[in-house]
Amino acid sequence: MKILAALLFSGAAGVYAHHSFAAEFDGSKRVTLKGTVTKVDWRNPHIYVYLNVKDEKGNVTEWACEGGPPNVLLREGWTRNSVKEGDEVTIDGAVAKDGSKRCNSRTVNLADGRKVFAGSSEDNTKQ
Amino acid sequence: MELVRVITSAIVFRALILVYVLAPAAPAQWLHYPHKDTPRTPDGKPDLTAPAPRRPDGKPDMSGVWIGSTKYMINIAADLKEVPFQPWAAAEYKRRRDTESKDDPSGQCLPLSVPVKQTITSPFKIVDVPQKEEMIMLYEGQRHREIFMDGRPLPRDPEPSWYGYSTGRWEGDDLVIESNGFNGIPWLDINGHPSTDALHLTERYHRVDFGHMSLEITIDDPKAYTKPWTVKESPRLLPDTELLEAVCENNQDPAHMVGK
Numbered sequence: 001m002k003i004l005a006a007l008l009f010s011g012a013a014g015v016y017a018h019h020s021f022a023a024e025f026d027g028s029k030r031v032t033l034k035g036t037v038t039k040v041d042w043r044n045p046h047i048y049v050y051l052n053v054k055d056e057k058g059n060v061t062e063w064a065c066e067g068g069p070p071n072v073l074l075r076e077g078w079t080r081n082s083v084k085e086g087d088e089v090t091i092d093g094a095v096a097k098d099g100s101k102r103c104n105s106r107t108v109n110l111a112d113g114r115k116v117f118a119g120s121s122e123d124n125t126k127q
Numbered sequence: 128m129e130l131v132r133v134i135t136s137a138i139v140f141r142a143l144i145l146v147y148v149l150a151p152a153a154p155a156q157w158l159h160y161p162h163k164d165t166p167r168t169p170d171g172k173p174d175l176t177a178p179a180p181r182r183p184d185g186k187p188d189m190s191g192v193w194i195g196s197t198k199y200m201i202n203i204a205a206d207l208k209e210v211p212f213q214p215w216a217a218a219e220y221k222r223r224r225d226t227e228s229k230d231d232p233s234g235q236c237l238p239l240s241v242p243v244k245q246t247i248t249s250p251f252k253i254v255d256v257p258q259k260e261e262m263i264m265l266y267e268g269q270r271h272r273e274i275f276m277d278g279r280p281l282p283r284d285p286e287p288s289w290y291g292y293s294t295g296r297w298e299g300d301d302l303v304i305e306s307n308g309f310n311g312i313p314w315l316d317i318n319g320h321p322s323t324d325a326l327h328l329t330e331r332y333h334r335v336d337f338g339h340m341s342l343e344i345t346i347d348d349p350k351a352y353t354k355p356w357t358v359k360e361s362p363r364l365l366p367d368t369e370l371l372e373a374v375c376e377n378n379q380d381p382a383h384m385v386g387k
Contacts, residue, residue, distance in 0.1 A: 019228070019231060019233065019234035019380050019384065020227050020228030020229060020231060020234065020317055020384075022227040022228070023226070023227040023228055023229035023231075023234070023384040023385070023386050024229075024380055024383050024384045024385070041377060043376055043377040044268075044373045044374055044375050044376055044377065045236065045373075045375045045377070045378055045380075046377075046379075046380070048377075048379070064379075066379075066380075069249075069373055070371075070373065071249055071267055071268075071371040071372070071373040072248055072249065074158055074371060075158070075365075075368075075371075096383050097383075097385050098383050098385050100383060102383060
Protein backbone atom coordinates (compact mmCIF):
# COMPACT_ATOMS: atom_id res chain seq x y z
CA MET A 1 0.00 0.00 0.00
CA LYS A 2 2.83 2.32 0.88
CA ILE A 3 4.54 1.42 -2.39
CA LEU A 4 1.36 2.20 -4.31
CA ALA A 5 0.98 5.56 -2.63
CA ALA A 6 4.58 6.38 -3.38
CA LEU A 7 4.13 5.49 -7.02
CA LEU A 8 1.03 7.60 -7.36
CA PHE A 9 2.78 10.51 -5.76
CA SER A 10 5.87 10.16 -7.90
CA GLY A 11 3.76 10.77 -10.97
CA ALA A 12 3.33 14.34 -9.88
CA ALA A 13 6.67 14.96 -8.29
CA GLY A 14 8.97 12.56 -10.14
CA VAL A 15 11.19 15.18 -11.65
CA TYR A 16 14.37 16.60 -10.30
CA ALA A 17 17.39 18.35 -11.51
CA HIS A 18 20.97 18.84 -10.67
CA HIS A 19 22.36 19.07 -14.15
CA SER A 20 21.10 19.00 -17.69
CA PHE A 21 19.96 15.49 -18.63
CA ALA A 22 20.85 15.99 -22.28
CA ALA A 23 24.44 17.08 -21.53
CA GLU A 24 25.25 13.59 -20.28
CA PHE A 25 22.64 11.12 -21.57
CA ASP A 26 21.17 10.31 -24.97
CA GLY A 27 17.39 10.14 -24.62
CA SER A 28 17.15 8.31 -27.96
CA LYS A 29 19.48 5.50 -26.85
CA ARG A 30 17.53 3.32 -24.46
CA VAL A 31 18.84 0.34 -22.60
CA THR A 32 17.20 -2.38 -20.53
CA LEU A 33 19.64 -3.82 -18.01
CA LYS A 34 18.90 -6.96 -16.06
CA GLY A 35 21.34 -7.78 -13.32
CA THR A 36 22.33 -8.09 -9.68
CA VAL A 37 22.78 -5.01 -7.53
CA THR A 38 26.34 -4.78 -6.19
CA LYS A 39 26.00 -1.41 -4.42
CA VAL A 40 23.52 1.39 -3.81
CA ASP A 41 25.23 4.74 -3.35
CA TRP A 42 22.56 6.80 -1.57
CA ARG A 43 24.24 10.17 -1.77
CA ASN A 44 23.79 13.61 -3.30
CA PRO A 45 23.55 14.98 -5.88
CA HIS A 46 22.30 11.69 -7.36
CA ILE A 47 21.94 8.17 -6.08
CA TYR A 48 23.67 5.43 -8.05
CA VAL A 49 22.64 1.82 -8.39
CA TYR A 50 25.56 -0.37 -9.46
CA LEU A 51 24.69 -3.68 -11.05
CA ASN A 52 26.43 -6.61 -12.68
CA VAL A 53 24.87 -7.51 -16.01
CA LYS A 54 25.62 -10.90 -17.55
CA ASP A 55 25.40 -11.41 -21.33
CA GLU A 56 24.52 -14.65 -23.17
CA LYS A 57 28.17 -15.78 -23.05
CA GLY A 58 28.36 -15.27 -19.33
CA ASN A 59 30.52 -12.15 -19.48
CA VAL A 60 29.76 -9.74 -16.65
CA THR A 61 29.75 -5.97 -17.11
CA GLU A 62 29.28 -3.50 -14.29
CA TRP A 63 26.89 -0.62 -14.96
CA ALA A 64 26.27 2.49 -12.86
CA CYS A 65 22.79 3.95 -13.14
CA GLU A 66 21.97 7.39 -11.86
CA GLY A 67 18.73 8.23 -10.05
CA GLY A 68 17.29 11.23 -8.26
CA PRO A 69 18.78 12.93 -5.22
CA PRO A 70 17.98 11.37 -1.82
CA ASN A 71 15.93 14.34 -0.61
CA VAL A 72 13.58 14.18 -3.60
CA LEU A 73 13.32 10.37 -3.47
CA LEU A 74 12.61 10.46 0.29
CA ARG A 75 9.72 12.86 -0.35
CA GLU A 76 8.35 10.37 -2.87
CA GLY A 77 8.41 7.57 -0.30
CA TRP A 78 11.66 5.77 -1.11
CA THR A 79 14.48 5.07 1.33
CA ARG A 80 18.08 3.90 1.17
CA ASN A 81 16.72 0.39 1.81
CA SER A 82 14.25 0.32 -1.10
CA VAL A 83 16.90 -1.49 -3.17
CA LYS A 84 19.64 -3.57 -1.57
CA GLU A 85 22.84 -5.28 -2.58
CA GLY A 86 21.99 -8.69 -4.05
CA ASP A 87 18.57 -7.64 -5.40
CA GLU A 88 17.80 -8.77 -8.93
CA VAL A 89 16.63 -5.71 -10.84
CA THR A 90 15.70 -4.61 -14.32
CA ILE A 91 16.52 -1.00 -15.10
CA ASP A 92 15.15 0.92 -18.07
CA GLY A 93 17.14 4.00 -18.84
CA ALA A 94 19.05 6.19 -21.24
CA VAL A 95 22.75 5.55 -21.87
CA ALA A 96 25.63 7.98 -21.42
CA LYS A 97 26.69 9.89 -24.52
CA ASP A 98 30.40 9.31 -23.81
CA GLY A 99 30.06 5.53 -24.22
CA SER A 100 30.75 4.69 -20.57
CA LYS A 101 28.68 2.00 -18.89
CA ARG A 102 26.38 4.47 -17.24
CA CYS A 103 22.67 5.07 -17.50
CA ASN A 104 20.04 7.46 -16.27
CA SER A 105 17.36 5.20 -14.89
CA ARG A 106 13.71 5.84 -15.69
CA THR A 107 12.49 2.85 -13.70
CA VAL A 108 14.07 0.25 -11.48
CA ASN A 109 11.97 -2.93 -11.35
CA LEU A 110 12.50 -5.48 -8.61
CA ALA A 111 12.09 -9.18 -9.31
CA ASP A 112 8.75 -9.23 -7.45
CA GLY A 113 7.33 -6.65 -9.83
CA ARG A 114 7.68 -3.58 -7.64
CA LYS A 115 8.94 -0.44 -9.32
CA VAL A 116 11.22 1.78 -7.25
CA PHE A 117 12.86 5.18 -7.66
CA ALA A 118 10.35 6.15 -10.36
CA GLY A 119 11.06 9.45 -12.06
CA SER A 120 13.93 10.73 -14.13
CA SER A 121 15.59 14.04 -14.82
CA GLU A 122 14.79 13.31 -18.46
CA ASP A 123 11.23 14.40 -17.68
CA ASN A 124 12.62 17.88 -17.27
CA THR A 125 13.63 18.08 -20.91
CA LYS A 126 10.00 17.86 -22.00
CA GLN A 127 9.14 21.21 -20.53
CA MET B 128 21.64 -5.98 46.05
CA GLU B 129 24.43 -5.23 43.65
CA LEU B 130 23.72 -8.48 41.81
CA VAL B 131 20.03 -7.56 41.47
CA ARG B 132 21.00 -4.20 40.06
CA VAL B 133 23.33 -5.82 37.52
CA ILE B 134 20.66 -8.34 36.50
CA THR B 135 18.04 -5.59 36.28
CA SER B 136 20.38 -3.49 34.17
CA ALA B 137 21.01 -6.44 31.89
CA ILE B 138 17.28 -7.05 31.47
CA VAL B 139 16.62 -3.38 30.75
CA PHE B 140 19.54 -3.32 28.32
CA ARG B 141 18.24 -6.37 26.45
CA ALA B 142 14.73 -4.91 26.43
CA LEU B 143 16.10 -1.71 24.95
CA ILE B 144 17.92 -3.66 22.26
CA LEU B 145 14.74 -5.59 21.51
CA VAL B 146 12.74 -2.36 21.25
CA TYR B 147 15.39 -0.95 18.96
CA VAL B 148 15.38 -4.02 16.72
CA LEU B 149 11.59 -4.40 16.62
CA ALA B 150 10.75 -0.72 16.30
CA PRO B 151 9.56 0.36 12.88
CA ALA B 152 12.23 2.23 10.93
CA ALA B 153 12.48 5.73 12.38
CA PRO B 154 11.37 8.31 9.84
CA ALA B 155 14.22 10.06 8.09
CA GLN B 156 14.81 13.29 9.97
CA TRP B 157 11.35 14.94 10.19
CA LEU B 158 10.17 14.08 6.72
CA HIS B 159 6.65 13.51 8.07
CA TYR B 160 5.80 15.24 11.33
CA PRO B 161 2.30 16.59 12.04
CA HIS B 162 2.63 20.26 12.93
CA LYS B 163 0.32 21.65 15.61
CA ASP B 164 -0.34 24.80 13.58
CA THR B 165 -1.55 22.92 10.49
CA PRO B 166 -5.31 23.44 10.03
CA ARG B 167 -7.06 20.14 9.36
CA THR B 168 -10.19 18.90 7.65
CA PRO B 169 -12.57 16.68 9.70
CA ASP B 170 -10.69 13.59 8.45
CA GLY B 171 -7.45 14.92 9.87
CA LYS B 172 -5.76 15.86 6.59
CA PRO B 173 -4.05 19.24 6.21
CA ASP B 174 -6.59 21.82 5.05
CA LEU B 175 -4.59 23.52 2.33
CA THR B 176 -7.41 25.91 1.43
CA ALA B 177 -7.89 27.21 4.98
CA PRO B 178 -7.39 30.97 5.33
CA ALA B 179 -3.79 32.22 5.29
CA PRO B 180 -2.53 32.57 8.86
CA ARG B 181 -1.67 36.03 10.17
CA ARG B 182 0.89 37.36 12.59
CA PRO B 183 -0.27 39.08 15.81
CA ASP B 184 0.21 42.45 14.06
CA GLY B 185 -2.19 41.42 11.28
CA LYS B 186 0.43 40.91 8.55
CA PRO B 187 0.30 37.58 6.72
CA ASP B 188 2.40 34.83 8.27
CA MET B 189 4.48 33.53 5.36
CA SER B 190 6.11 30.77 7.44
CA GLY B 191 6.25 27.28 6.04
CA VAL B 192 7.99 24.83 3.76
CA TRP B 193 7.25 25.76 0.14
CA ILE B 194 8.10 24.28 -3.23
CA GLY B 195 8.06 25.89 -6.66
CA SER B 196 7.26 24.43 -10.04
CA THR B 197 9.80 22.70 -12.24
CA LYS B 198 8.51 24.44 -15.35
CA TYR B 199 10.29 27.64 -14.33
CA MET B 200 13.33 25.86 -12.92
CA ILE B 201 13.96 24.60 -16.43
CA ASN B 202 12.92 27.73 -18.31
CA ILE B 203 12.26 30.79 -16.23
CA ALA B 204 10.98 32.57 -19.37
CA ALA B 205 8.59 29.73 -20.28
CA ASP B 206 5.57 32.06 -20.38
CA LEU B 207 7.28 34.92 -22.23
CA LYS B 208 6.67 35.37 -25.95
CA GLU B 209 10.01 37.07 -26.34
CA VAL B 210 12.91 37.57 -23.94
CA PRO B 211 14.42 41.08 -24.23
CA PHE B 212 18.02 39.86 -24.53
CA GLN B 213 20.96 42.17 -25.04
CA PRO B 214 22.79 40.84 -28.15
CA TRP B 215 25.63 39.17 -26.22
CA ALA B 216 23.13 37.55 -23.84
CA ALA B 217 21.11 36.14 -26.76
CA ALA B 218 24.31 34.66 -28.22
CA GLU B 219 25.35 33.21 -24.87
CA TYR B 220 21.90 31.71 -24.27
CA LYS B 221 22.03 30.12 -27.74
CA ARG B 222 25.47 28.69 -26.98
CA ARG B 223 24.25 27.21 -23.71
CA ARG B 224 21.24 25.64 -25.45
CA ASP B 225 23.37 24.35 -28.34
CA THR B 226 25.67 22.60 -25.85
CA GLU B 227 22.80 21.08 -23.82
CA SER B 228 23.62 23.20 -20.74
CA LYS B 229 26.78 21.18 -20.11
CA ASP B 230 28.55 24.23 -18.62
CA ASP B 231 25.89 24.96 -16.00
CA PRO B 232 27.87 25.83 -12.83
CA SER B 233 25.32 23.97 -10.72
CA GLY B 234 26.35 20.78 -12.53
CA GLN B 235 29.67 21.27 -10.72
CA CYS B 236 27.80 21.61 -7.41
CA LEU B 237 28.29 25.36 -7.35
CA PRO B 238 25.36 27.31 -5.85
CA LEU B 239 22.10 27.75 -7.76
CA SER B 240 20.76 31.21 -8.56
CA VAL B 241 18.04 32.65 -6.33
CA PRO B 242 15.35 32.22 -9.06
CA VAL B 243 16.29 28.53 -9.36
CA LYS B 244 16.28 28.18 -5.58
CA GLN B 245 12.67 29.43 -5.57
CA THR B 246 11.57 27.03 -8.32
CA ILE B 247 13.61 23.84 -7.91
CA THR B 248 12.20 20.48 -6.81
CA SER B 249 13.81 20.98 -3.40
CA PRO B 250 11.74 23.17 -1.08
CA PHE B 251 12.54 26.46 0.62
CA LYS B 252 11.44 27.38 4.12
CA ILE B 253 10.44 30.85 5.26
CA VAL B 254 11.15 31.63 8.91
CA ASP B 255 9.62 34.92 10.04
CA VAL B 256 11.26 36.65 12.98
CA PRO B 257 9.20 39.84 13.33
CA GLN B 258 10.70 40.83 16.68
CA LYS B 259 14.09 40.99 14.93
CA GLU B 260 12.61 42.59 11.79
CA GLU B 261 14.10 39.83 9.69
CA MET B 262 12.98 36.90 7.60
CA ILE B 263 15.18 33.91 6.90
CA MET B 264 14.88 31.89 3.72
CA LEU B 265 16.31 28.42 4.30
CA TYR B 266 17.01 26.00 1.49
CA GLU B 267 17.17 22.25 1.29
CA GLY B 268 20.74 21.77 0.23
CA GLN B 269 22.98 24.69 0.73
CA ARG B 270 22.97 28.24 2.09
CA HIS B 271 20.27 30.53 3.32
CA ARG B 272 19.26 34.13 2.70
CA GLU B 273 18.69 36.83 5.27
CA ILE B 274 15.96 39.33 4.36
CA PHE B 275 16.19 42.45 6.48
CA MET B 276 12.80 44.04 7.18
CA ASP B 277 14.10 46.98 9.23
CA GLY B 278 14.00 49.56 6.47
CA ARG B 279 17.70 49.56 5.68
CA PRO B 280 18.66 50.41 2.08
CA LEU B 281 20.28 47.89 -0.25
CA PRO B 282 24.08 48.22 -0.18
CA ARG B 283 25.74 50.50 -2.70
CA ASP B 284 28.67 48.97 -4.61
CA PRO B 285 28.36 45.65 -2.71
CA GLU B 286 30.89 42.86 -2.79
CA PRO B 287 29.50 40.50 -5.48
CA SER B 288 28.04 37.33 -4.00
CA TRP B 289 26.16 34.17 -5.00
CA TYR B 290 22.97 34.98 -3.07
CA GLY B 291 23.08 38.76 -3.04
CA TYR B 292 21.85 41.14 -0.37
CA SER B 293 18.13 41.29 0.40
CA THR B 294 15.74 43.70 2.06
CA GLY B 295 12.01 43.22 2.46
CA ARG B 296 8.91 45.32 3.05
CA TRP B 297 5.15 44.92 3.17
CA GLU B 298 2.95 46.39 0.45
CA GLY B 299 -0.50 45.61 1.80
CA ASP B 300 -0.48 41.84 2.20
CA ASP B 301 2.38 41.37 -0.27
CA LEU B 302 5.89 40.63 0.94
CA VAL B 303 8.26 42.38 -1.46
CA ILE B 304 11.92 41.38 -1.41
CA GLU B 305 14.54 43.33 -3.33
CA SER B 306 18.06 42.03 -3.84
CA ASN B 307 21.27 43.18 -5.46
CA GLY B 308 24.98 42.42 -5.24
CA PHE B 309 24.93 39.19 -7.24
CA ASN B 310 28.06 37.82 -8.91
CA GLY B 311 26.42 36.88 -12.22
CA ILE B 312 27.82 33.33 -12.21
CA PRO B 313 24.78 31.07 -11.62
CA TRP B 314 22.26 30.68 -14.43
CA LEU B 315 18.68 31.89 -13.98
CA ASP B 316 17.42 28.43 -14.99
CA ILE B 317 18.70 25.10 -16.27
CA ASN B 318 18.24 26.25 -19.87
CA GLY B 319 20.82 28.94 -19.21
CA HIS B 320 19.25 32.42 -19.18
CA PRO B 321 22.22 34.55 -18.14
CA SER B 322 22.48 37.34 -15.60
CA THR B 323 25.23 39.70 -14.52
CA ASP B 324 26.47 41.63 -11.49
CA ALA B 325 23.92 44.32 -12.47
CA LEU B 326 20.99 42.05 -11.59
CA HIS B 327 18.37 43.67 -9.39
CA LEU B 328 15.90 41.03 -8.35
CA THR B 329 12.41 41.69 -7.01
CA GLU B 330 10.31 38.92 -5.49
CA ARG B 331 6.67 39.60 -4.60
CA TYR B 332 5.08 36.91 -2.42
CA HIS B 333 1.36 36.77 -1.68
CA ARG B 334 -0.03 34.02 0.52
CA VAL B 335 -3.37 33.16 -1.08
CA ASP B 336 -4.45 30.66 1.57
CA PHE B 337 -2.82 28.18 3.92
CA GLY B 338 -1.39 25.99 1.16
CA HIS B 339 -0.78 28.34 -1.75
CA MET B 340 1.10 31.49 -2.60
CA SER B 341 1.75 33.52 -5.70
CA LEU B 342 5.25 34.68 -6.51
CA GLU B 343 6.25 37.27 -9.07
CA ILE B 344 9.95 37.40 -9.89
CA THR B 345 11.15 40.46 -11.77
CA ILE B 346 14.52 40.28 -13.50
CA ASP B 347 16.00 43.74 -13.93
CA ASP B 348 19.50 43.33 -15.36
CA PRO B 349 20.29 46.08 -17.86
CA LYS B 350 23.62 44.48 -18.81
CA ALA B 351 21.86 41.29 -19.99
CA TYR B 352 18.33 42.46 -20.90
CA THR B 353 17.01 45.62 -22.59
CA LYS B 354 14.14 45.96 -20.09
CA PRO B 355 12.91 44.28 -16.89
CA TRP B 356 10.72 41.19 -17.25
CA THR B 357 8.49 39.36 -14.83
CA VAL B 358 7.71 35.72 -14.22
CA LYS B 359 4.66 34.55 -12.27
CA GLU B 360 4.61 31.26 -10.47
CA SER B 361 2.63 29.57 -7.71
CA PRO B 362 4.63 27.83 -4.98
CA ARG B 363 2.67 25.36 -2.88
CA LEU B 364 3.04 24.47 0.78
CA LEU B 365 4.42 21.10 1.81
CA PRO B 366 2.54 20.53 5.09
CA ASP B 367 3.82 18.56 8.07
CA THR B 368 7.41 18.25 6.90
CA GLU B 369 10.78 19.88 7.46
CA LEU B 370 13.79 20.49 5.25
CA LEU B 371 16.14 17.59 4.64
CA GLU B 372 19.91 17.69 4.23
CA ALA B 373 21.30 17.53 0.72
CA VAL B 374 25.07 17.97 0.50
CA CYS B 375 26.49 17.66 -3.01
CA GLU B 376 29.21 15.19 -2.02
CA ASN B 377 29.35 12.58 -4.75
CA ASN B 378 29.20 14.44 -8.04
CA GLN B 379 30.14 11.99 -10.78
CA ASP B 380 28.53 13.88 -13.65
CA PRO B 381 31.00 16.55 -14.82
CA ALA B 382 33.47 14.03 -16.28
CA HIS B 383 30.69 12.60 -18.46
CA MET B 384 28.91 15.78 -19.54
CA VAL B 385 29.89 15.98 -23.18
CA GLY B 386 26.99 18.10 -24.45
CA LYS B 387 26.40 17.57 -28.15
